[in-house]
Amino acid sequence: MRNVQAVLAGFGGQGVLFAGKIMAAAALIEDREVSWLPSYGPEMRGGTANCSVCIGDDPIGSPLVLAPNVLIAMNQPSLDKFAASVQPGGIVVVDSTLVPDIPVIDGVNVFPVAATALAEENGYKGLANMILVGKAWAESQFCSEETLQAAVKKCVPAKRIEKLPMNLAALKLGIDA
């Protein structure tokens, strides 16, 4: 997938904004056109959070994605809100540990991944977001795998550098899921 219009959505604290940054950082490494836009406002305090990521070869127009071709949904309200807007041929990656009701969407490939359960089983608590990004990458190939890993290295802050191996391992879990 060369042109990505992604929405990543979930509860505040699940790391959807960070997961979006990984995608944006990967695009930057490959010198693509890229934008990242968070939702902002009162809904972020304990409520739902989402971000839009656009990756392409032409200058990005509106950074706000209204019809995604990649949707990562980490809770039920997010899937319910964005499912119908996904473009035909697009992909939806859902954390099936947290989302009980996963619909069939005509013309869209839906990939349920029990990301939260997988993360906990492997000792990567809180890294379900990385698993889902890994899966979304595996199904869309929006950059090279090497670039994706480099993006994770770039985004994990220096003061949490001890978390980097876990982030990379969780990413790999998602890629193989």
Place this chain on the structure above:
Amino acid sequence: MAEKVLMKGNEAMAEAALRAGCRFFFGYPITPQTELAAYMSKRMPKVGGTYLQAESEVAAINMVYGASAAGARVMTSSSSPGISLKGEGISYMAGCDLPGVIVNVQRGGPGLGGIQPSQSDYWQATRATGHGDFQIMVYAPSTVQEMADYAYLAFEKADEYRIPVMILADGLLGQMMEPVVLPDSLDLEDLPAKPWATRGHKNERPHNIADSLYLTPDALEGLNVERFQRYDVIKRNEQRAETFLTEDADIVLVAFGASARIARSAVVEARSRGIRAGLVRPITLWPFPTDALEAVMGTAKAFLSVEMNMGQMVDDVRLASNGRVPVEFFGRTGGIIPTPVEVLEVIERINQQTSEKAGA
């Protein structure tokens, strides 16, 4: 070339300001601009400058006034309601011919309005930031790169013309991240001298005064006339605009900032459908880039101003056209971001009308 990094627009403006030699920042938190102040609070002490969260926007702009009078490169930032509060101070700065950079990361209004992106402070920025006969320069960046570039340039122009300069952004641009190449840091020693600054005369020269109170009408009129002569120079030399596919365009969209990004997408889509559309993107809102519009006046059959407000810049497009080319408007307001699809629909309707007129 320097490394490309991903940054939020708000942070890019802050970092560029520091690199332009800004060593004083006075602000007050308000969504969606707060990241700029937060970034300054972290970085400013590291470059030996002063970051201060004032008790109000009114206090902050008056601190800007003071630091500027003392010759410093100084910035404040806010969002729409906060800029209204700064209006009095900006007028005083204009009356004292003081430079300074003011960032407005606009949100929907009027009143407290909302917190989502808007361009509804165009009139305020270009017509009446405060009371009295004055203008400020206004830059309208459209990308995170431009937010850095024009925040940097704003300090240079503010000093060159001794004028307050505004960066008119919005919540969309402030919050989004894009790749940006940051400008090089200026050495404070290399900044232009400010012989007018009130830094103490040590009995070596007559004292300087930064004041906007002139009780003698002749004196006040004289200063206003002199200031407007300077504005004429700015109008001649400082207009900036980007044009996109305008050479053969029948329908010329005019849009700035975030809405220009959407307008550009709509132009690309219109072209793919065989409609000759183009875009003039004002980068300076004051001075308004009338030269760029003049350049297409002979070929354009219609202008379409696309804005995130109820129709404000469209006034300047009409003034530039002066009846020669019909001017249409499309806008969304309240924090709604227009979509390329809805702009395209308007382009198609105008195209239909102009083709019918040509056929009649």
